[in-house]
Structures are given as C-alpha cells and as structure tokens.
Amino acid sequence: MKKSNFVFLIGVLVLVVSIVSAITVDSRFRSSTGAAFTEISTLNDVSSPNSLRFFASQITSFPPTNEARFRVNFASDTPLSDLNTISWMQFVDHGYVSHVDVYIDTAGDGGGSDEALVFEYAKVDPNLCDGSSTPGDGIYPTGQLNTFGDKGIVDAGAFAWKNSGPAGPCGDSNFDSGHKSLTDWKTTFPNAKVIAIEIEADGWIAESEIFIDDVMINGELVENFDGSQEVEVEIVQLTLASITPVSLNFGSLSPGTNDNPAVNGPIMFDATGSNTNVRVEVSAVTGFPFETGLKLDGDDTPFGKFWNLDCVENNNVCTFTPATTVPTLSIPAGAISGLKTGMITYTITGPTP
C-alpha cells in the first residue's frame, strides 16, 4: 500500500471513529442537596476566568445527603457504547475528591434512568482500592488533579460500582460482582442508553471543598463555566384580594321581612395576583339595618367570619380558587322607609411570620 493511501485511510478511520463517538449534550444543570452548595468562582480555575465551586458539609445524619452536583443531560438516544471518556479538572481544597455518576437506562427502552455507575477515586482502580499508595491506606489526594490524578480519567479501563448494590469493600463478593470496568459495563448492558452524568462532591467521608473546570466527554469540552452567568432575584410577598360586588344591593324590601337575598349576590373573594395564602375576615359591619340584620351563609354574626384563599403553585405561579358567601338581610318591623347604606369592612392578611 502506498504511504499516502495509508495516511488517507488512517484519516478516514479517525473521522469515522469521531463520528461514531459523538455525544450530544442536551442541557447542563448544577444543584445541591442538604448542607451543600455550588457557585461559579474565580478561584482555582484552569481555563480563565471561572471554575465551579463545590462545597459539601460532612454528613452527620441522613437524610438528606450533602451533595453539590454538576449534571450534564444527554440526548435521549445516546448509547452507553458511545461513551468513551469523561474527564474534568479539579482542585481539591480539602476533603474527598469529586466523582462522577453515569445515569443509564439499562434496557435502553426509554424508561428513564434505572441505574447509576459510580466512578470514584477510591474504587476506580480495583488494585488500589480505598487508598493512594497501598490498598486501604485511606489517603486521598488534594490540590490540582486531572479527574482522579494518578489514577487517571474515566476511560475503558476505569472501574465503576453499581449504585443499586453495596458501595464496598473491594474483595466482598457482593461488591465485586457489581464492580466492573466501563468496557465490561458496556458488555453487561449492551442496549443501555446514557441519560446523564453528574460530577459530585459529597460529605460522606469529610467536609469537601472542590473547584472543578473543563468538563470533557469523549475528549470534547462540554463546560468550562466561563460562558455562564448566574442570575438571581427575590420575589417579595404580595397580598391582594378582590371582593365583589363592590356595592352589594338588596333592592327594595318591606319592614318585618327576614333573610332577603341580595339582588347581586353572592359575595366572591378572589386572591388572584397574590403569591401567598390569603385570609379575608369580616372585621366590622356598620349602618342600619345591616349591623343587626346582615347574615352571611345564615350566620347572624358576620363579624369574625373568615375565608382562607390558599396559593396552589402551578409553574411557579400561584393560582387560587375563589371563595363565596351568600348574604341575606332581615328588616325589622317598623323600620323607617328610605335608602339605607352601610359598610362591611374586611381585614386581609397574608401568612403570619
């Protein structure tokens, strides 16, 4: 074969491999649970100017776990067989090095994630479990690392343990049966799809503070935290209530009649526009003949009656079901003829602090 043809063939092979191994990232999120947080930082960045800071307090009670996470969601049709490498830069200020969970749909049937493969420093090399120099020495690296430092990145030979099984120890048959290399997991789950990866720092071993940067999948840069900006807002409490009709009208009534309905009743209370639970309470009724003759839902003591309008969140927006009350009016015998006006006063409150 001519040398030029050979070079061309190699070039074509490289192109084919890179096409087959292409990973489509759907979205990226960061999150935390328990006493943990993530934040964009300008400290310990590898690619200027930002890194992502993980902080997780040591877990002293469970739940919740204290975990700071960065998640990359994959396109729904990504086979596990296409995942070749995962790497990220991490500066371990203190605590335990961050790890990565690979969430998979084992059957690849679209049923969502039903297993996670955990690649962590302590278990990624089965010949050096739970240690750095000798197995079980419990010494873990700090400072600047590429993924797992002296134990390399996540690649074909990196070992992961199955999250649905025990977390250790190496040598235990139950653990060992669910502790395999990435290559072997691909064989175990030939149809599996990758749903997401999550790089995490947690507080299982110690309080951990880690700065990560330059997350790469199959050698492609997925995130370096330099092109993102956090945005924050505090939405303050707002309590509103509309009470209709504004002018409640009982029409023309005869003296000596009881429980006359309003011509434009019932009274409706609506808190739409509020963002908290709202309480509407009758605080006063004034004017003749309303002070003594007004009933709400047959209760002849309207003062103190109240209605709770509860916020039901729907896509971060409060919705409310209006409340109603049926007003009636009794006119004492001998009441002087003519137009009478009065006032119902309500107190509207949000939740008490």
Add this chain to the structure above:
Amino acid sequence: MIKNFSVLLMMSLLVLGISFVFAADQTVQVTIGGDVVVAISPNPLDFGNVLPNSVDNAATNGPIMFDATGSNVDVTVQVSSVSGFPFADGLMFDGEEPVGKNWLLECTIQNNICTYDSASTVPTLNVPAGSAQGQNQGTITYTVTGPQP
C-alpha cells in the same frame, strides 16, 4: 622585530576572530496559538427584590459587560440559553429576547498585542402576576467562539 611582528599577527587574528563571532546571525521563531478568554460580569447578576406582576425591573448590579482582554483573536459571545424561573421567559437584554443575541469583540492590535473595547447590554426582568414568593436562581449560558476556520 620578529617578536613584535608575532604580537601584531596574533592581535590581527584575534580581531579577525571576534569579527567572525559578531557577524554570526541566528534565526528565532515562535508560533503563538489562538486564545479566547472572555470575562462576563457581574456574576451573579442580581435583580434584588421585585414584585409579582412587574415589568422592566432593572438589575441592581447591571449592565452586563463582556470583555475579551487576554484573547488574541476576534471573539463572538452569543446567548445560547436562559434557564430558571422567572428568567427563562422574563429576562430581556436591551428590551429584547436574549437567546440568540450576540456581541462581536474585535481585536485591535497595538504593538503586537490585541486590545478590545468591552461590550455591554442592559438586562431587565419581567415577573408574572402570582409569581411564588422567594429566592429564585437561574443561569444564562453563552457560547463563546473565536473566528471560524
């Protein structure tokens, strides 16, 4: 006489030798790779306290600035996504939907060094009626690219 001649001959050879050293040239070369660095500030962008059903709330620490100082090529910054409530639907840049907006930061060479004018955009936030009370966080993601090959 012979002794003096020898001294002169040696000095001539020495001068000739030195002349050879000074006449030598050396080529030096380097290839400087392309580099893209963009600082986007402030981070985080903060809208402070806002009421539900309010529009065009200004950021308390705006505007947003894009600075490519440290790069050595023309740089384009483009908003690729905005996530989180109420930002995904309520964030505006210069009064417009932010996703797709872009800014070109051009290298101006001074003494072989790229310098840049920073770009800026004014963010505002619309908050829908009934928005649940509390602290909300979101993320603006930008795509930062150098010149196309």
